[in-house]
Amino acid sequence: MRGITFIGAGALAQGIAAHLSAHIPVTLVASERTGADLRAKGAVTVGGLSRLHAELSDGNAVAPGRLGLQLDPARVSPDDALIFTTKGPQLAGVVRQVPRGRNSLVAGLQNGVLKDEILMARFGAENVVGAVTLFNARREGADVIIGGKGYSYFGELSGGSSARVAQIVDLFRRADLNAAVSDSIRSLTWMKFVNALGVFGTSALTRKTSTAIMQSPSLVAAYLDLIGEGAAVAVAEGAVVADYPDIPMGSYVLRDPDRVATEIVTAARAAAAGPGSLSSMAQDVLAGRPTESAETFGDIVERAERRGIPAPRLRFVRDLLAGFDSIALGASAENDIAPRIDRTSTDR
Numbered sequence: 001m002r003g004i005t006f007i008g009a010g011a012l013a014q015g016i017a018a019h020l021s022a023h024i025p026v027t028l029v030a031s032e033r034t035g036a037d038l039r040a041k042g043a044v045t046v047g048g049l050s051r052l053h054a055e056l057s058d059g060n061a062v063a064p065g066r067l068g069l070q071l072d073p074a075r076v077s078p079d080d081a082l083i084f085t086t087k088g089p090q091l092a093g094v095v096r097q098v099p100r101g102r103n104s105l106v107a108g109l110q111n112g113v114l115k116d117e118i119l120m121a122r123f124g125a126e127n128v129v130g131a132v133t134l135f136n137a138r139r140e141g142a143d144v145i146i147g148g149k150g151y152s153y154f155g156e157l158s159g160g161s162s163a164r165v166a167q168i169v170d171l172f173r174r175a176d177l178n179a180a181v182s183d184s185i186r187s188l189t190w191m192k193f194v195n196a197l198g199v200f201g202t203s204a205l206t207r208k209t210s211t212a213i214m215q216s217p218s219l220v221a222a223y224l225d226l227i228g229e230g231a232a233v234a235v236a237e238g239a240v241v242a243d244y245p246d247i248p249m250g251s252y253v254l255r256d257p258d259r260v261a262t263e264i265v266t267a268a269r270a271a272a273a274g275p276g277s278l279s280s281m282a283q284d285v286l287a288g289r290p291t292e293s294a295e296t297f298g299d300i301v302e303r304a305e306r307r308g309i310p311a312p313r314l315r316f317v318r319d320l321l322a323g324f325d326s327i328a329l330g331a332s333a334e335n336d337i338a339p340r341i342d343r344t345s346t347d348r
Helices: 011-020 032-041 088-095 114-123 163-174 185-206 210-214 217-236 249-253 257-270 280-287 293-307 312-328
Strands: 004-007 026-029 043-048 052-058 067-070 081-084 106-108 129-140 143-156 179-181
Touching: 004 011, 011 026, 011 043, 011 052, 011 129, 011 143, 011 163, 032 043, 032 052, 032 067, 081 088, 081 114, 088 114, 088 293, 106 114, 106 129, 114 293, 129 163, 129 185, 143 163, 143 185, 163 179, 185 210, 185 217, 185 249, 185 280, 185 293, 185 312, 210 217, 210 257, 217 249, 217 257, 217 293, 217 312, 249 257, 293 312
Parallel strands: 004 026, 004 081, 026 067, 043 143, 052 067, 081 106, 143 179
Antiparallel strands: 043 052, 129 143
């Protein structure tokens, strides 16, 4: 790969890109608003667990050392690996604007499993690599703060590794980013999705942090109910329920829920005190912004319905968040329905 282009320039993309830019040409494709902010500052400044300052230059990056800044998705380098880091609701629209070039590696870091289907429809299944990240970053003023350097996983969607997967993992590691090859990236992606359903469902509806949720027996029970329904759909879709690093879905789903709930609450209450993190969906709710509920809860409920799998709790959360989203978008009460998923993101 000549370089890496991140489509979407939020805190996650800026944090990862700043690490990688010393080793390979890296370009950020930003919205007009984010692009204007970045141009005014002239650099990406990273704090928290990493301390980095990456200068910016207009256009696609041509060499390591400076981050490229591009505002037009249609002008990305045809030879770059593409990593999509937009919010879930923006993905389907953005991929239509990105031309198909010689991109031998295309990946998405959005929540859920719909992302891979959208990317394959546009760029071809042979060019898309599975990817999951537990890297945590947030904006704090004009800076990006790294809250956790969790692993990023890459793997072939057909299973196993390849030269391109090994190359991207090696790049991440050389840039002081935790990364690993996953031989079962589809199942890993599903398990992260299942966990997100529990975290998003409890946090978005209660506006509570992870620490508060995991210390509450009632909220932990709700979390386990949601991931249980999600796991049933995952299995029907061919995923294997198992434990993965920092995603212990096997231990949570395959054991007695009462015992698991007691263990979770006991461990959370014994842990060092702290405010805990607020999920991205809860942050959207608090800010009055539309959420990515259609791409997460809407998608999982649609899959459950197609397969005849009961998912009443997931459906309940979907409907509540769909109502919230319609209000956030200014929709009328008559149009207050669960959003439909846009799966037709290709002109092939």
